[in-house]
Amino acid sequence: MKGMNPLAAPLDLLADFIRFPSISAQPSHAHDIRACAEWVRTLMDQIGLTAHLHETPGCPVVVGRNLHEAGRPTVLFYGHYDVQPVDPVALWKTSPFEAVVRDGMVYGRGSSDNKGQILAHLLGLAEGLRKGKLPVNVVVLVEGEEEVGSPHLAEFLSTHKEELACDIVVISDNPMVAPGIPTFTYAMRGVAALELTLRGPSHDLHSGMFGGIVANPLTELARLLGSLHDANRHIAVPGFYEGVPEPEPWERAAWSELPLAESDLLRMTGSPQLQGEAGYSTLERLWCRPTLEVNGLWGGYQGAGSKTVIPSEAHAKITCRIVPGQDAHRLLDLLRDYLVAQCPPSVRIEVELGHVGRPARMEVESPMAQAALRALRMSFGDKKPALIRDGATIPVVADFQKILGTDTLLLGLCYPDCGAHAPNESFPVANLDLGIKLNQALLREIAAEYKG
Numbered sequence: 182m183k184g185m186n187p188l189a190a191p192l193d194l195l196a197d198f199i200r201f202p203s204i205s206a207q208p209s210h211a212h213d214i215r216a217c218a219e220w221v222r223t224l225m226d227q228i229g230l231t232a233h234l235h236e237t238p239g240c241p242v243v244v245g246r247n248l249h250e251a252g253r254p255t256v257l258f259y260g261h262y263d264v265q266p267v268d269p270v271a272l273w274k275t276s277p278f279e280a281v282v283r284d285g286m287v288y289g290r291g292s293s294d295n296k297g298q299i300l301a302h303l304l305g306l307a308e309g310l311r312k313g314k315l316p317v318n319v320v321v322l323v324e325g326e327e328e329v330g331s332p333h334l335a336e337f338l339s340t341h342k343e344e345l346a347c348d349i350v351v352i353s354d355n356p357m358v359a360p361g362i363p364t365f366t367y368a369m370r371g372v373a374a375l376e377l378t379l380r381g382p383s384h385d386l387h388s389g390m391f392g393g394i395v396a397n398p399l400t401e402l403a404r405l406l407g408s409l410h411d412a413n414r415h416i417a418v419p420g421f422y423e424g425v426p427e428p429e430p431w432e433r434a435a436w437s438e439l440p441l442a443e444s445d446l447l448r449m450t451g452s453p454q455l456q457g458e459a460g461y462s463t464l465e466r467l468w469c470r471p472t473l474e475v476n477g478l479w480g481g482y483q484g485a486g487s488k489t490v491i492p493s494e495a496h497a498k499i500t501c502r503i504v505p506g507q508d509a510h511r512l513l514d515l516l517r518d519y520l521v522a523q524c525p526p527s528v529r530i531e532v533e534l535g536h537v538g539r540p541a542r543m544e545v546e547s548p549m550a551q552a553a554l555r556a557l558r559m560s561f562g563d564k565k566p567a568l569i570r571d572g573a574t575i576p577v578v579a580d581f582q583k584i585l586g587t588d589t590l591l592l593g594l595c596y597p598d599c600g601a602h603a604p605n606e607s608f609p610v611a612n613l614d615l616g617i618k619l620n621q622a623l624l625r626e627i628a629a630e631y632k633g
């Protein structure tokens with residue numbers, strides 16, 4: 182993309198960026214992935230960073246940096262240029278890869294996940310780089326496999342540990358609490374997955390000839406899954422809540438003031454009623470309590486009409502959201518042991534442990550967090566920033582903590598209803614400029630805070 186002009190209006194650059202169908206999940210888009218990575222590298226180059234495309238066994242990682250000087254803090258910005266598939270295409274009001282502005286939102290796949298934010302980072306650096314006045318050392322790392330679980334990123338961080346060494350990481354790939362409210366996210370839940378199979382008879386049986394004398398794996402699976410929560414919606418697995426801290430008084434107070442009402446969550450979810458663990462508020466359930474969800478459940482006959490069969494097997498997929506203080510691998514072990522112990526001898530159980538993403542948390546009182554809070558306040562017209570957690574997981578945050586020893590400032594710029602991963606994904610146009618200003622203010626505040 183030779184004709185790229187970093188001085189072009191940010192929105193035009195975003196439209197260019199959105200034009201790449203950089204879908205990491207679909208091998209047919211490998212050339213789009215590469216072209217998009219090359220576009221990012223060129224933009225980094227044109228704003229004055231030294232940028233390289235690094236090969237991985239999967240999609241390339243783009244890394245740009247300014248000339249580092251001793252005695253200054255190093256800030257690492259992280260983003261991802263890959264996007265989710267666009268299916269179901271028929272539900273898009275406009276073409277997913279042609280940016281269209283409607284009612285203050287720019288629509289297009291990747292607009293809010295995460296191309297708009299990457300531009301806010303890069304264009305936030307552009308002016309300082311042009312004037313030779315960037316107050317910090319920066320590294321910008323933009324990967325291409327976030328939407329498929331970043332399978333090669335931890336390895337990349339380990340092998341490039343020295344050149345990625347930094348004092349703080351900045352990520353904006355998460356939502357603000359509500360439009361217009363500067364938002365600082367200081368903790369995220371993690372995730373742990375497993376899959377479960379129950380096998381009964383060696384083959385499907387006639388329910389008349391054999392019904393009543395053998396276990397039905399689907400019924401036993403339903404009983405087993407039903408036993409995972411008690412009547413108060415607490416998770417019934419012994420030891421599951423070990424290490425889970427109660428929400429702190431300041432968190433309860435701060436969250437009760439947020440402009441995020443139960444009616445908003447009802448609207449976003451479309452549920453007839455909200456429901457969760459007894460004894461906790463809706464936001465506490467969402468942000469600082471672990472959960473266990475059945476994500477898929479199958480077996481038996483699914484076709485038209487009825488079929489009088491006792492199926493030979495039944496399956497379920499489960500994931501837990503876990504909170505800081507819990508260990509993902511230990512929880513999977515506990516859950517497996519519980520399922521095995523509860524399973525009657527009339528069926529055989531197989532449990533396959535799946536992927537984990539560790540939870541993360543940073544200290545709100547730390548100098549870097551305080552610098553971020555000041556920058557947020559300045560950039561959003563002196564509005565007090567909301568202090569929130571995120572119920573979702575960005576596994577790389579824990580990787581940065583573990584491999585580089587660095588905390589992450591999570592400074593969201595999109596809204597919870599921006600349609601990330603869904604049709605008609607959008608990004609607030611105003612947050613492109615706001616994000617650029619936020620990143621500029623952030624670097625000034627981090628530089629001012631830095632004691633070496």
Ligand SMILES: [Zn+2]
Pocket residue numbers: 265294328601602
């Ligand atoms: Zn995403």
